[in-house]
Amino acid sequence: MFKSLFEKEWIKLRWVLLAYIIIGYAAIFSIGSDLQYGIKMHGAVKYWSNVITYHTNFFSILKYLPIFGAITLAVIQFVPESINKRYRLSFHLPMNEQKLLIFMLLFGIVSMLLLDVLIALGLFVVSGMFFPSDIVSISLVSIVPWFLAGIITYLGTSTVVIEPNWVQKVVIGITTYFTFELLMAERLFTQYNNVLIYYFLITLIYGIIILFPGHRLRKGSK
């Protein structure tokens, strides 16, 4: 059964996932060429000094990639399951509806995380070519909230698509937007260490919220 579900999600999402990683690596390539150009133009000492003293964010091009990726992923994954009340096809399958929904969400989350890890690896390699390990590791920590914002955006968008009640759709949409704003707030790229644990907790809560509309859809409403 899970093999079937895996294949279904793969058939729907393979092109989006491929596009995500291609765009991600195009961004990494762009970061690498900008760094090369910057160091060539200003000299390595001045460029390093800028990054260390002024916390210049040399990888900001990656900031919105997880968000756009997450919205696209959620829409491509759940809209074909929701239009024309097509969710009834899935919920008539002979398996527990929560397991079904959790599997679909895990597929989306794990796929995004895997691709995020590959993108982070690309950033690690490229920034490692120009900077010492301290700056490289701080850079990697700094992109974690963006990836978490991507996961929250994915969960929020999925919930909005699945949720049958329009009022609750709007409430979840607004809540997701403000949570997203919190995670994407401008910070110097060295200031994320203390707040990451809270960001993880928020992401976990979103993972639970999405199970409610699925439960209501399956169990029926008056």
Place this chain on the structure above:
Amino acid sequence: MSEYIIECKNLNHKYGDFLVYNDLNFNVEKGKIFGLLGKNGMGKTTTINIMMGFLRPTSGSIKIFGEESHKISPATRARIGLLHEGHVAYEFFNVEQVEQFYSRFYPKWKREYYYDLMDKMGMNYDHKISKMSCGQRSQVVLGLIMAQVPDLMILDDYSMGLDAGYRRLFIEYLKNFVEEKNTTVLITSHIIQDLEKLIDDTIIIGRNKVLLQMNFQEFLQKFHQYDFQFDGKIDLQSDETISNIESINNNYSIYSFKEKNEVLQYLNSKNIQINDMSEIKMSLEDAFIGLTGKY
């Protein structure tokens, strides 16, 4: 003793203040083909949605295989082949992918039932469902339900969007299959001319009420149309004798389960003197419209 696969008891449903029906009762016997019929908007799909647990009724209950409709277990769902209104299907799959997808969910899966139908249709296995016509999609959905070899088929408005040829194809395949497998079927439709040789028992629902609940052949034999001319206005409500009355100018049609002389006596008792009243042979569609009304 007969075994009921579906038991609908005292079912009431409202959308806000709008009453869909009140006190709906019916049972579907094992191995029978049961028609849940009625015009559009009379609550057929609502009943299916309640039956499959997608909607909670305002009151009353439906049991399927002895389980309450909103608590149907996955094991029982595996015994039910459900055709959703509009022949809804996963449109991102092609012919082959959709068969592979469903095959792993159903222990009795017989892929040959599905591929026989696809081959008869001359369908390429890489044909994507989103690119199919409604008729082609209906055959894919029927093939999948048959391959599941269910004990119960629930077919919600199978005729929606199908031309006469596809409707006939659908019914012929279905009839052949259910006779061979002794499958219980609940079928809903607002187009009934194809169902004459298929359905055993029927319930026909009108606005807020049950219009008829009986054996289908008995309905066809006992329901009559009587035409007559009358100068003047006849204002009769449906009751035990008159199921429906329709008129255009001074030409009247009365639909009734009573014999001609009983209807004439009834009209006389209402001071409506009829000189000449003739019984008109009805098609199934005529009888259905005669019972449910044109409006």
